[in-house]
Amino acid sequence: MPALEMAQETGKLISWLKKEGESVSKGEPLLEIETDKAVMEVEAPADGILAGVKAQAGAEVQVGRTIAWIVKPGEAVPAEETQARSESESGRKFAATPAAAPVAHAAAAPSPASRDIKVSPKARRLASEKGVDLAQVRGCGPAGEILAADILAAAESRISATVTATPPAETLGPIARLMAERTAQSWTTVPHFFVVRELDASALNEVRQALAPAVEKSHGVKLTHSDLLVALVARVLARHSRMNASWAGDSIRPNSDVNISLAMAVSEGVVAPVIHTADKAGLGAIAVRRRDLTERARSNKLRPTDLAGGTFTISNLGMFDVDAFTAIITPPQAAVLAVGRIADRVIAVNGQPNVRPMMTLTLSTDHRVADGARAAAFMRDVADAIGKPQQWLSR
Numbered sequence: 528m529p530a531l532e533m534a535q536e537t538g539k540l541i542s543w544l545k546k547e548g549e550s551v552s553k554g555e556p557l558l559e560i561e562t563d564k565a566v567m568e569v570e571a572p573a574d575g576i577l578a579g580v581k582a583q584a585g586a587e588v589q590v591g592r593t594i595a596w597i598v599k600p601g602e603a604v605p606a607e608e609t610q611a612r613s614e615s616e617s618g619r620k621f622a623a624t625p626a627a628a629p630v631a632h633a634a635a636a637p638s639p640a641s642r643d644i645k646v647s648p649k650a651r652r653l654a655s656e657k658g659v660d661l662a663q664v665r666g667c668g669p670a671g672e673i674l675a676a677d678i679l680a681a682a683e684s685r686i687s688a689t690v691t692a693t694p695p696a697e698t699l700g701p702i703a704r705l706m707a708e709r710t711a712q713s714w715t716t717v718p719h720f721f722v723v724r725e726l727d728a729s730a731l732n733e734v735r736q737a738l739a740p741a742v743e744k745s746h747g748v749k750l751t752h753s754d755l756l757v758a759l760v761a762r763v764l765a766r767h768s769r770m771n772a773s774w775a776g777d778s779i780r781p782n783s784d785v786n787i788s789l790a791m792a793v794s795e796g797v798v799a800p801v802i803h804t805a806d807k808a809g810l811g812a813i814a815v816r817r818r819d820l821t822e823r824a825r826s827n828k829l830r831p832t833d834l835a836g837g838t839f840t841i842s843n844l845g846m847f848d849v850d851a852f853t854a855i856i857t858p859p860q861a862a863v864l865a866v867g868r869i870a871d872r873v874i875a876v877n878g879q880p881n882v883r884p885m886m887t888l889t890l891s892t893d894h895r896v897a898d899g900a901r902a903a904a905f906m907r908d909v910a911d912a913i914g915k916p917q918q919w920l921s922r
Contacts (some may be wrong), residue, residue, distance in 0.1 A: 528588040531562050531831040540594065541566055547580045551597060555787035558594075559828075566827035567589075573597050581714040630712045645672040653678040659685070702795040710855050717774075717856050718894040722902045726910050728886045730867045731755060734916040738810060743794040746811035752869070753789065753813045753843050761785045761805035762863060762919050764839055767905045770899045771838050773859035779896050780859075788837030788857065789817060791824045796867060798824050799840055799857065800833040809921065845869060851887035861896035864909075 528538045541559040545551050548635045559569040575597040581849040582594040593829035646654070646661060654661050661679045661782050669885050699707065731752065764771045764785045773780045785806040802813060806829040823829050839861070840856045845868035854865040867887040888909065892902045894918035913920040 528582075528590050528594055529560070529590050530571075530590045531560065533565055537587050537589050538562055539715060540582050540584055540588060541726045542584050543577075543595075544568070545571075545577050547577055547595075547727040549577055551575060551577055560637070561827075568828055568832050571597065572703070575599055575602075575872040577694065578803070580731075609699065617758075645670060647672060647674050650678045653682075657682040686922060696894065699795075702798065706796040709857070713855050713858055717858060719856060719891050720894050720899065720902070721853055722890045722892065723851070723901070724888050724890075724907050724910055725907050726886055726888060726913050727852065727874070727883045728913065730916055731913050732884055732888075734920075742814055745813050748811070748814045748818050750810060750814050752816070752845065753841070753866075754810055754817055756841060756866060757787050757789065757802055757805050757813050757817070758810055759916060760839070760909060761787055761802075761917055762922055763809075763905065763908045763912050766908065767901065769901050770862050770892070770905045772861050772896055773838065773894055774861065774896050775859065780839040783838070784838065786836045786838045788840040788860070789820065790840060790842035791821060793824050793827075798829065798834065799837060800824060800829055801835065801837040803836060840864070841866065851889055853889050854891050856891050856893055858893075860893075862892045862902070865891065 528540075531538065541561050543558050545558075551557060551571040551574065553572065553574050554570050555566045558569050559566055560569055561567075574685075576599070576875040577595055578598045579596040580594070582588050586594075588594055592864055593770070599606065602706050614782075638664070645666065647668070651661070653659070653675055654664075657678065658818040659678050661673060661706070664673050664677050664681050666677055668674045668677075684863070689816050733749055735752060735755055742748065742750040768781055769779070771782050771785055773782060784804050787802045787805040789802060790797055790799045800818050802820070805813060806814070820829070820833060823833065837860060840854070840863040842863060843866040844852060846922070847868075849867050850870070852865050854863045856863050865888070867889075869884045869886045871882050872885040874885065875881070877885070887898070888906070890902055890906055905906050
C-alpha cells in the first residue's frame with residue numbers, strides 16, 4: 528500500500544484495474560486507492576504479471592503492507608508471502624464463523640404486559656383516548672398504581688419526543704471530513720486578513736472572445752474566464768514572491784515555481800488540483816490542464832501529482848452567480864483569491880454614469896507571510912492585468 532500523502536497511515540483499496548494473472552506494464556494504471564483527499568489511480572511500478580493479490584476492493588490497508596506482487600513470467604510469489612496469505616485467509620474464515628449461541632436455561636423474564644398492573648378507572652380511560660401503552664407506564668400511586676396524572680405525563684413525554692426528534696446525522700466521506708478538519712484548523716490558527724477590489728472586466732471579456740476561437744482550434748478546448756485568471760494571476764505572482772511563499776512553522780519559505788491550485792466542487796466537497804508552472808504556460812496549455820483536472824476530479828480519478836505542490840489558490844464561484852465571498856487559506860500557502868461573478872453594474876466613468884461588466888475579487892492573506900502593503904500591491908497588479916490582459920499575457 529503506497530503512501531500518497533503526508534501523514535497517511537492507511538489507504539482504502541477501491542478496485543484493481545488488472546486481474547490476478549494478467550500482464551502489466553510499468554506506468555499503466557493498476558489500482559484505485561481512496562485517501563483523505565480523493566480517489567487516486569496508482570500506476571504499476573514495473574513490468575510483469577500481477578500475482579499474489581492479498582487485498583480486495585473495500586479493504587482498508589496499512590501503508591507499507593504488501594497487497595500484491597508483480598512477478599516475471601514463470602516466477603512464483605515468495606513462499607513466505609504465500610504462507611502468510613494462506614494463514615491470513617484461514618484466520619479470516621475462522622473469524623467469520625459465528626460461535627454457536629449459548630442455550631438459555633433460565634426462564635424468560637415476564638414481559639411488561641404480563642405484570643399485574645393496578646390502574647385507576649380514569650387513568651385507563653385516558654390511556655385509551657391518548658393511545659398510551661399501560662405496560663410502559665410507571666405508576667406513582669400507592670403500591671405503584673397508575674393514576675390519571677401518570678397517563679397525561681406519558682402522553683406529553685411522547686409528544687415532546689416526537690417534536691424534538693432529529694434526523695440521523697449525515698456521515699461525512701473522507702474528502703468532506705478532511706476539508707472540515709483543514710478549514711477549521713486554518714481558520715483558527717492562521718491570522719487571515721482581507722483585501723477587496725471591484726474591477727471592470729470589459730477587457731477580460733474582450734480578450735476571451737478574441738482568443739477563444741484560436742485556443743479551441745489549436746487545443747480542442749473551450750477557453751474560460753478561469754483559464755484567463757490562472758494565467759494572469761500566475762504572471763502577477765511571479766513579480767510578488769512573498770504572495771507565492773509558504774509559512775514553514777517559524778519562517779517564510781519562498782517557492783521557486785508558481786503553481787496555482789484551482790478549487791473545484793465535487794460530490795463530497797471541494798478539491799484543489801494544481802496547474803504547475805502556470806506563469807510560464809500558455810492559455811491553451813492551461814485550458815487543457817484545467818479541463819483534464821476537472822474531469823478527473825468529478826470522476827474521482829485524481830492522481831497524487833495532481834494535488835501536490837500548490838503555492839496559491841484561486842476559488843471562483845462566479846458560475847454560481849455569487850457576487851463576492853471570502854475564502855479560507857490552505858496552509859502552508861500564503862493566500863487565496865476569491866472570484867465573484869461578472870455582472871453589469873452602473874459605475875462612474877469620467878464623472879458620468881455608465882454600465883460596465885464588473886467583478887469583485889477578495890484576497891485572503893496569511894499575515895505571518897505578507898502584510899497589508901504587500902497584499903495591496905499584489906491586488907493593484909492583478910487589477911492592472913485584468914484591465915490590460917494582452918500586455919500581461921505577452922510577458
